[in-house]
Amino acid sequence: MDILGAEMLSNNDDGKIVVENVYCADLMSNVLSYSITNSLLITNLTNAQVVRTADVADIKAIVFCRGKKPELGTIMLAERKTIPLLVTGLSMFEACGRLYENGLRSDKDTGRQ
Amino acid sequence: MTSSSEGTFFLTGKDFVKAGTASGSLKRVLEDMGVPSAVVRRAAIAAFEAEMNTIIYAVAGIMHYYVTAEMIKVVIQDMGQGIENIELAMTEGYSTAPDYIREMGFGSGMGLPNIKKNVDKFMLSSVSGEGTTLEFIINLEKT
Numbered sequence: 001m002d003i004l005g006a007e008m009l010s011n012n013d014d015g016k017i018v019v020e021n022v023y024c025a026d027l028m029s030n031v032l033s034y035s036i037t038n039s040l041l042i043t044n045l046t047n048a049q050v051v052r053t054a055d056v057a058d059i060k061a062i063v064f065c066r067g068k069k070p071e072l073g074t075i076m077l078a079e080r081k082t083i084p085l086l087v088t089g090l091s092m093f094e095a096c097g098r099l100y101e102n103g104l105r106s107d108k109d110t111g112r113q
Numbered sequence: 114m115t116s117s118s119e120g121t122f123f124l125t126g127k128d129f130v131k132a133g134t135a136s137g138s139l140k141r142v143l144e145d146m147g148v149p150s151a152v153v154r155r156a157a158i159a160a161f162e163a164e165m166n167t168i169i170y171a172v173a174g175i176m177h178y179y180v181t182a183e184m185i186k187v188v189i190q191d192m193g194q195g196i197e198n199i200e201l202a203m204t205e206g207y208s209t210a211p212d213y214i215r216e217m218g219f220g221s222g223m224g225l226p227n228i229k230k231n232v233d234k235f236m237l238s239s240v241s242g243e244g245t246t247l248e249f250i251i252n253l254e255k256t
Contacts, residue, residue: 028218032158033227037151045218052133053218056140056157058150073130081137 003098006063006086009070010079017061017084022104024096028053035059036107042095046070051078051085059083065092117181118146124167124174126193129217132168135176136161139187146180148253155231156185156251162224163189163247169214170194171244184233185251196239203229203237 001008001017023035024042028049031041037058043050044065051074054062061084064070069087078085088095120142122135140157144150160176167174171193179186196202203225210220229235234250 026218027221027223029162029221029223029227031218032162033223033230037154043218047217048130049132049217049219052137053161056133056136056154056161058154 001086003102004063004086004088004090004095006088009085009087010075010083019060019104021106022096022099023059023106024092031057031059039106040099040104042092042099044068044092046074048074048077050074051081051083054083055081061086063088063095065090065095117179118142119177119179121178122176124164124171124176124189124191126168126170126172126174126191128168132165133161136164139176139178142178143180143185148180148185152185152251152253156187159228159231159249159251160187160189162228163187163249165219166224166245166247167191167193169210169220174244181253183252183254185253186248187250188246188248190244190246192244195241195243195245196237197241199237199239 019040021036021039023039025031026044031053035057038060040061041054041059042063046064046068064087067087067089136157139160140153143153143156167189171191174191177188201207205226206222208220208222214220232249233252236248239245
């Protein structure tokens, strides 16, 4: 959270999120096809389908870029699914870059995708 | 693992507020039954992609699941426009989704190939103008 200067939107956790990998996409189809379990999802989309996609794909937490906050329905759904939502003022590129710099990868073995 | 379970969810076309709830519920059922989490994820992703297809393209549909000690079987049947060319629909990147669907992050032509990738047996049949039936099986024994 500090790396991204992110603000927590949902209050269903103790402020600690442990993720092993990061996946970044605006295409939910790609999240479903390529993301791996327990990843952090970085996206520009803020609709409820992002949370539903995250739920089925075992995404641990979602970061919205450029200060875009989702509507209340999306936040409530995320709380029900216990998926923490965060918002960062950073662009997608910047957010990914900072996490990469701090050792996070999309795939722990090869760094591909 | 609990021995067996079956159930049905009803899907309403264009209801994007509820889209994904059937797959979410199926995921919980499988988790509660003690199905290994990697298998649950494969089933949930396949079911979610199929559910989204019904919501996007059809008027209405049903999702029926059947779980035994050997397998998870899911049948999604819809009343909708159907698929004219299944071979083309199975091509990665091919999509007929309108722009507003793409704006939600779907309709990039990855759904059907992704379902096939996650399951052990995949069957798709469709009558253009009437509807589509998609059935998949994930084996539980070998996992």
